[in-house]
Amino acid sequence: MEGDVQERQIMSSEEVQRALRRIAHEIIERNGGAQGTALVGIRARGVPLAHRLAQVIAESEATQVPVGALDITLYRDDIAIRADHPVVRRTEIPFDIEGLTVVLVDDVLYTGRTIRAAMDALMDLGRPRRIQLAVLVDRGHRELPIQADFVGKHVPTARDEEVVVRVEEMDGATDVRIVRRKNR
Amino acid sequence: MTEAALQMGKRRHVLDLDDFVPEEFEEVFAQADAMAEVLARPIAQVPALRGVTVVNAFYEASTRTRISFEQAAKALSATVVNFTAQSSSVVKGESLVDTVRTLEALGADVVVLRHAMSGAPYLVARHFSGAVLNAGDGRHAHPTQGLLDIYTMRRHLGEIRGIRVVIVGDILHSRVARSNLWGLTKLGAQVVLCGPPTLVGPASYWEAVFPNVRVCYALEEAIAGADVVMALRLQKERQESGLLPTLREYIRLYCLTPERLALAAPHALVMHPGPMNEGVEISPEVATCAQSVIEEQVTNGVAIRMALLYMLAGRKAEA
Numbered sequence: 001m002e003g004d005v006q007e008r009q010i011m012s013s014e015e016v017q018r019a020l021r022r023i024a025h026e027i028i029e030r031n032g033g034a035q036g037t038a039l040v041g042i043r044a045r046g047v048p049l050a051h052r053l054a055q056v057i058a059e060s061e062a063t064q065v066p067v068g069a070l071d072i073t074l075y076r077d078d079i080a081i082r083a084d085h086p087v088v089r090r091t092e093i094p095f096d097i098e099g100l101t102v103v104l105v106d107d108v109l110y111t112g113r114t115i116r117a118a119m120d121a122l123m124d125l126g127r128p129r130r131i132q133l134a135v136l137v138d139r140g141h142r143e144l145p146i147q148a149d150f151v152g153k154h155v156p157t158a159r160d161e162e163v164v165v166r167v168e169e170m171d172g173a174t175d176v177r178i179v180r181r182k183n184r
Numbered sequence: 185m186t187e188a189a190l191q192m193g194k195r196r197h198v199l200d201l202d203d204f205v206p207e208e209f210e211e212v213f214a215q216a217d218a219m220a221e222v223l224a225r226p227i228a229q230v231p232a233l234r235g236v237t238v239v240n241a242f243y244e245a246s247t248r249t250r251i252s253f254e255q256a257a258k259a260l261s262a263t264v265v266n267f268t269a270q271s272s273s274v275v276k277g278e279s280l281v282d283t284v285r286t287l288e289a290l291g292a293d294v295v296v297l298r299h300a301m302s303g304a305p306y307l308v309a310r311h312f313s314g315a316v317l318n319a320g321d322g323r324h325a326h327p328t329q330g331l332l333d334i335y336t337m338r339r340h341l342g343e344i345r346g347i348r349v350v351i352v353g354d355i356l357h358s359r360v361a362r363s364n365l366w367g368l369t370k371l372g373a374q375v376v377l378c379g380p381p382t383l384v385g386p387a388s389y390w391e392a393v394f395p396n397v398r399v400c401y402a403l404e405e406a407i408a409g410a411d412v413v414m415a416l417r418l419q420k421e422r423q424e425s426g427l428l429p430t431l432r433e434y435i436r437l438y439c440l441t442p443e444r445l446a447l448a449a450p451h452a453l454v455m456h457p458g459p460m461n462e463g464v465e466i467s468p469e470v471a472t473c474a475q476s477v478i479e480e481q482v483t484n485g486v487a488i489r490m491a492l493l494y495m496l497a498g499r500k501a502e503a
Contacts, residue, residue: 083500092221
């Protein structure tokens with residue numbers, strides 16, 4: 001059914017890296033440095049993105065900000081209405097988030113439901129000073145009153161389109177594409 | 185959203201490990217790893233199963249298993265209803281099937297069943313539209329215990345394939361031994377069954393069903409080079425029913441002592457499903473030695489039961 005799939009690239013590997021560099025600098029600027037800041041990537045692709053942001057911050061500020069990985073599956077709002085539950089992966093936040101500025105990192109911001117779940121999950125682990133949100137792509141169609149503090153690219157999309165982010169560390173290549181599957 | 189959904193053989197119940205395939209063990213263990221992280225948090229509770237009702241129906245006395253299931257369900261924010269035979273209409277003669285219909289009408293999503301009759305969970309599974317978890321039926325099966333035992337071995341030894349596990353004690357009457365046998369042999373371990381002939385039975389009985397199983401009536405011989413030594417609780421009634429000449433003789437021949445443990449591999453794990461008769465099937469020194477993972481079995485039990493509750497809670501019979 002290859003003919004039924006349309007796709008186009010909206011960010012190349014270089015554009016992704018450039019956007020992450022800008023976001024890293026915005027995080028530093030907004031928070032007056034990198035002290036007291038931690039990055040928490042939402043599984044799956046928020047995690048490598050958070051590590052890349054931490055690397056840029058380390059190069060620019062000579063500060064190694066802590067990086068964690070958050071799995072939000074057990075906080076989803078649709079578990080009760082599904083028969084087949086999604087796979088739960090380990091949350092790995094090996095530092096105390098109490099009093100820190102935690103920047104949540106995700107690849108795509110869409111309905112906002114994942115971010116709502118992520119904030120609940122984070123609060124159960126401690127009381128951060130504040131939570132900010134960094135996303136590579138904001139594709140619109142929010143269903144909750146949530147917005148990102150740092151955005152790589154705003155991409156107007158239709159609901160029947162899918163925004164697919166690939167990152168080298170997990171997928172062997174880095175880019176962002178819009179995919180439309182017909183006859184669905 | 186792109187994500188992997190759980191497979192779990194698309195099963196609705198966990199009644200025994202005899203119908204598990206190796207991939208399902210891996211899936212349960214991976215979920216238990218994630219649940220173990222939740223249990224290690226200062227606030228060990230997540231909202232995943234809010235609105236799900238788990239009924240612990242215990243028709244046979246059990247403290248550990250019931251508390252473990254209750255803790256698992258609560259860590260996932262499920263509503264827990266405890267039901268014990270003494271406190272229910274069972275004393276008035278209500279049948280198991282009637283009770284299940286009542287629980288169904290009250291909105292139970294998962295029934296965790298402990299029953300003295302082998303096969304009782306299968307009867308419940310036929311009349312209940314939600315998921316049934318067997319928490320021990322007669323001498324037949326105790327799948328969550330088998331899973332937590334194998335999970336504990338895997339965490340310490342890495343691979344199950346090729347390891348040698350010795351189970352010592354009253355094998356014939358043990359649902360723990362049977363569920364471990366199914367799981368371990370499916371995953372490629374070698375199992376040695378040890379105990380007095382009256383409590384183990386003939387080798388042919390076990391060899392007819394399980395691959396890689398060996399029967400050995402002498403503990404010293406069975407234990408040589410073992411990677412895991414699992415002692416089972418000896419029920420005092422066995423002596424009264426004539427299957428054991430004397431308790432003292434059992435202790436002399438089969439108690440897991442430091443001297444006997446020294447014959448196993450240096451890294452060998454000591455396990456016991458509890459509750460222990462210290463000084464009977466296991467000596468107090470061995471129960472608390474560095475090689476003992478008995479306490480860890482209890483914590484891992486909660487993680488395994490959380491994994492199973494999470495995986496099965498949405499499963500319903502086709503309407």
